[in-house]
Amino acid sequence: MAKLLTIQGGKPLSGRVEVRGAKNLVPKAMVASLLGDEPSVLRNVPEIKDVDIVTALLQAHGVQVEHDRATGSLSMDPAKASKADSAEIDAHAGDSRIPILFCGPLMHRLGEAFIPDLGGCRIGDRPIDFHLEMLRQFGADVQKLPSGIHLSAPASGLRGAKLHLPYPSVGATEQVLLTAVKAEGITELSGAAVEPEIHDLIAILQQMGAIITVQTDRTIRIEGVERLRGYNHLAIPDRNESASWASAALVTQGDIFVQGAMQRDLTAFLNVYRKVGGEFDVHDDGIRFYHSGEALRPLVLETDVHPGYMTDWQQPMVVVLTQAAGVSIVHETVYENRFGFTNVLRQMGANIQLHRECLGSTPCRFGQRNFLHSAVISGPAKLKGTDFDIPDLRGGFSHLIAALAAEGTSRATGLEIINRGYERFTEKLENLGAEFELSRTSQPSFSTTGR
Numbered sequence: 401m402a403k404l405l406t407i408q409g410g411k412p413l414s415g416r417v418e419v420r421g422a423k424n425l426v427p428k429a430m431v432a433s434l435l436g437d438e439p440s441v442l443r444n445v446p447e448i449k450d451v452d453i454v455t456a457l458l459q460a461h462g463v464q465v466e467h468d469r470a471t472g473s474l475s476m477d478p479a480k481a482s483k484a485d486s487a488e489i490d491a492h493a494g495d496s497r498i499p500i501l502f503c504g505p506l507m508h509r510l511g512e513a514f515i516p517d518l519g520g521c522r523i524g525d526r527p528i529d530f531h532l533e534m535l536r537q538f539g540a541d542v543q544k545l546p547s548g549i550h551l552s553a554p555a556s557g558l559r560g561a562k563l564h565l566p567y568p569s570v571g572a573t574e575q576v577l578l579t580a581v582k583a584e585g586i587t588e589l590s591g592a593a594v595e596p597e598i599h600d601l602i603a604i605l606q607q608m609g610a611i612i613t614v615q616t617d618r619t620i621r622i623e624g625v626e627r628l629r630g631y632n633h634l635a636i637p638d639r640n641e642s643a644s645w646a647s648a649a650l651v652t653q654g655d656i657f658v659q660g661a662m663q664r665d666l667t668a669f670l671n672v673y674r675k676v677g678g679e680f681d682v683h684d685d686g687i688r689f690y691h692s693g694e695a696l697r698p699l700v701l702e703t704d705v706h707p708g709y710m711t712d713w714q715q716p717m718v719v720v721l722t723q724a725a726g727v728s729i730v731h732e733t734v735y736e737n738r739f740g741f742t743n744v745l746r747q748m749g750a751n752i753q754l755h756r757e758c759l760g761s762t763p764c765r766f767g768q769r770n771f772l773h774s775a776v777i778s779g780p781a782k783l784k785g786t787d788f789d790i791p792d793l794r795g796g797f798s799h800l801i802a803a804l805a806a807e808g809t810s811r812a813t814g815l816e817i818i819n820r821g822y823e824r825f826t827e828k829l830e831n832l833g834a835e836f837e838l839s840r841t842s843q844p845s846f847s848t849t850g851r
């Protein structure tokens with residue numbers, strides 16, 4: 401039986417939540433453990449689904465994994481790493497995008513890799529062409545299979561290369577890092593992504609013995625080494641979960657202290673938060689986010705790669721903008737199809753129109769390609785409860801905070817998706833004073849079109 405969350409809206413969320421290690425770093429740090437000759441320890445690990453998926457994939461490859469869920473300490477010993485059965489890999493891949501990052505580490509360790517079809521949020525096509533092109537340039541042979549891909553390294557091993565990314569893809573940059581550190585010779589990657597989670601992965605790889613230089617012009621230079629050690633690392637906190645709870649505080653006119661929120665990695669978010677009228681106080685151990693009681697202000701917002709306004713902050717902020725007095729514009733430039741979730745917000749009474757044109761100041765890759773990637777939001781709108789099925793991680797969080805702010809009752813199915821990026825979600829809601837009930841339903845999902 402599926403879970404059903406019934407929410408009584410209209411109550412401000414107030415209290416304290418803790419965010420632990422970043423979903424966009426932790427599973428990748430786990431993959432990096434395969435590169436070492438010694439065990440590695442990762443701390444501040446959250447209880448989220450991607451961690452479980454990568455744990456199962458590592459175990460399928462013979463890595464011994466021990467996870468102390470209470471303290472968040474995860475130890476990984478790759479001493480007995482070995483080939484895994486492809487059916488077993490398929491069974492564990494689930495709905496994560498992380499399996500693609502096993503390519504380099506497995507080829508270095510075992511000479512070959514089988515990568516299943518990827519999951520992750522359905523917010524666009526999400527091709528892996530950059531990844532495969534980079535891997536080919538390291539010398540890998542890449543064969544597409546009916547479900548997944550098979551890669552093999554040449555007998556002489558993978559070689560460093562001069563690479564360029566046409567767009568600063570986070571995953572493809574990590575692919576290059578995880579492959580280049582043990583490839584022979586020097587790799588130079590221009591057009592790289594430089595998100596804080598990438599810097600944290602670089603810190604881990606450096607601890608393991610890698611030599612990596614990040615230049616100011618998005619070029620990363622890696623000198624390959626023959627052997628890497630283990631690492632012991634405290635994962636950076638999840639800036640996307642922090643931004644989500646910050647948005648929840650504004651939408652519900654509440655006051656939330658996010659323990660673990662780090663100002664340094666949230667600069668672009670905090671600027672927007674202040675412009676829209678949100679208040680925040682920075683403390684050593686977190687940030688207090690709250691509604692000042694004054695009307696929220698509309699704004700023009702464009703998502704971008706770091707150090708711009710992160711795309712994963714867009715969906716919760718759109719809900720904030722439904723409550724601002726006036727017309728806001730949001731231009732999504734990272735994913736071509738990340739506004740599907742606005743259907744449910746409209747059903748709740750939000751006034752949002754989608755446009756194919758680039759409505760921000762900078763034309764983006766999607767402008768001439770018929771994608772509804774700009775939104776015009778007029779507020780403030782009185783939201784009313786509704787039934788919905790959670791479409792993806794951030795879209796789902798947005799629906800849930802809209803329901804928490806709305807008048808009346810909402811019911812949500814598909815809650816499992818929330819666990820991809822928000823640990824102990826309902827426990828946190830309870831601590832924040834939300835009014836809700838969790839039950840079981842024989843109805844698998846409400847048929848809302850949120851994608």
Ligand SMILES: CC(=O)N[C@H]1[C@@H](OP(=O)(O)OP(=O)(O)OC[C@H]2O[C@@H](n3ccc(=O)[nH]c3=O)[C@H](O)[C@@H]2O)O[C@H](CO)[C@@H](O)[C@@H]1O
Binds near residue numbers: 524526528735
């Ligand atoms: C697990 C994880 O860390 N997920 C994050 C990661 O996703 P992920 O690493 O998948 O995102 P990318 O940065 O690679 O994607 C950015 C853009 O590049 C395109 N692209 C990417 C690869 C490729 O081979 N070809 C291609 O065209 C994508 O379709 C997208 O339009 O970064 C995104 C952008 O900050 C975040 O929203 C995700 O939360």
Ligand SMILES: C=C(OP(=O)(O)O)C(=O)O
Binds near residue numbers: 793821
């Ligand atoms: C898009 C996201 O994640 P993933 O890349 O794991 O699908 C996200 O965290 O919002």
